Amino acid sequence: MKCISVDDEINLKNTIVTIGKFDGIHKGHEKLFGEITRNANGRQKVVLTFETSPKNFLENNANKTIVTEVEKQMLCDSQGIDVYMKMPMKKEFLALSPEAFVKEILKKKIGATTIVCGPDFSFGAKAAGNVEFLRENQKKYGYSLIVVEKEKYHNKDISSSDIREKIVKGKIAEVNEMLDHPYTVIGKVEQGKHLGRTIGLPTANIMPESTKLLPPNGVYKTMVNVAGKKFNSITNIGVNPTVETGTRIKVETHILDYENYIYNEIVQVEFYDFIRPERVFENVEELKAQIERDIEQCRKKN
Structure with a gap:
């Protein structure tokens, strides 16, 4: 094209x-x-x-x-x-x-x-x-x-304004039906603080463009397209308040059963289901335990 x-x-x-x-x-x-x-x-x-x-x-x-x-x-x-x-x-x-x-x-x-x-x-x-x-x-x-x-x-x-309204409310399944394809965030994987890797749950971090309309902060069942191949994943949209103090919203994706480094790769994160809102945990161990529960919930939805 x-x-x-x-x-x-x-x-x-x-x-x-x-x-x-x-x-x-x-x-x-x-x-x-x-x-x-x-x-x-x-x-x-x-x-x-x-x-x-x-x-x-x-x-x-x-x-x-x-x-x-x-x-x-x-x-x-x-x-x-x-x-x-x-x-x-x-x-x-x-x-x-x-x-x-x-x-x-x-x-x-x-x-x-x-x-x-x-x-x-x-x-x-x-x-x-x-x-x-x-x-x-x-x-x-x-x-x-x-x-x-x-x-x-x-x-x-069907109108774009109605779809935007549903995105803001986190109604991803309805959004996908109206789009006729998954709601997607596309971006380059950036270097983070590697916290996920230290707890055995590495993430691919994307800083979405400021013009991109995002669903509510929280955890979602997703799929990631890396170099033409799709993998099951779990994604957090938000500021990661347990370990971060900034306010810039990030899209952080843990790709299930995937070990490769993909820094600087352009990936497509497709959203399918809302799992839970983003929240603050007492410590990293509590955060890790919750993420593992989130992953199990995602696997059950497959």
């Missing part, structure tokens, strides 16, 4: 494109990508995505996101997208009229001959462009339009 920016000097030809923030790449987004694949007929499949949502940019409201930029690119690549085009949130882009957006971005830059979108898609200055505008201007600008109905969960349209 090629990753480019609207700012780049590039003019694609004869493509099929879908547009959006695509936070999380949930079931509804996958439905759009599936429609692109079915209708590509040899054309390049393009995702045009915003670096942040226009609303957040205009309100200077940097909401945390379900996926980081790197995670979003990886998920789009796994969906068979050929070109991932970022649209920086610049005022000159936000000021484009619907007509200018179609002419300058969708036609001149992307070369779209088919546009795939949901029924509530809006674009252009003050979100003045909509599906009706796109439908009425197909012949004028030389593209076809495919409108894809939203995917539902328990009879309600």
Whole structure:
């Protein structure tokens, strides 16, 4: 998958494109990508995505996101997208009229001959462009339009905002159903204080990006993808208050029945079940005993 920016000097030809923030790449987004694949007929499949949502940019409201930029690119690549085009949130882009957006971005830059979108898609200055505008201007600008109905969960349209709400509440199983893939934290394994290794429970430590929306602090049943291989694991999100005094949240994962050193490796931690909240223990021995109980609980869930 090629990753480019609207700012780049590039003019694609004869493509099929879908547009959006695509936070999380949930079931509804996958439905759009599936429609692109079915209708590509040899054309390049393009995702045009915003670096942040226009609303957040205009309100200077940097909401945390379900996926980081790197995670979003990886998920789009796994969906068979050929070109991932970022649209920086610049005022000159936000000021484009619907007509200018179609002419300058969708036609001149992307070369779209088919546009795939949901029924509530809006674009252009003050979100003045909509599906009706796109439908009425197909012949004028030389593209076809495919409108894809939203995917539902328990009879309600799936939305990134609802998924974010469930992540904050720690409802991981529901989050995974709505995403259609496990909620995941991706990052480089950093050197820690090696406390886990000294008590026979080594951990792979990730410092998640500040923009990443994390579930509540606590212990979770997880799986870790290391170099393309998956292993059962148990993960703590939090500040490790028994042995640490800092406030920065870490993702610490103990990989079950795994002995290799993986410092500086990029790993993917997939979350499946909440085990218990993070809490302070009297001493390291008490912490170790609780972790061993947590591991047994995770094994029983397999």
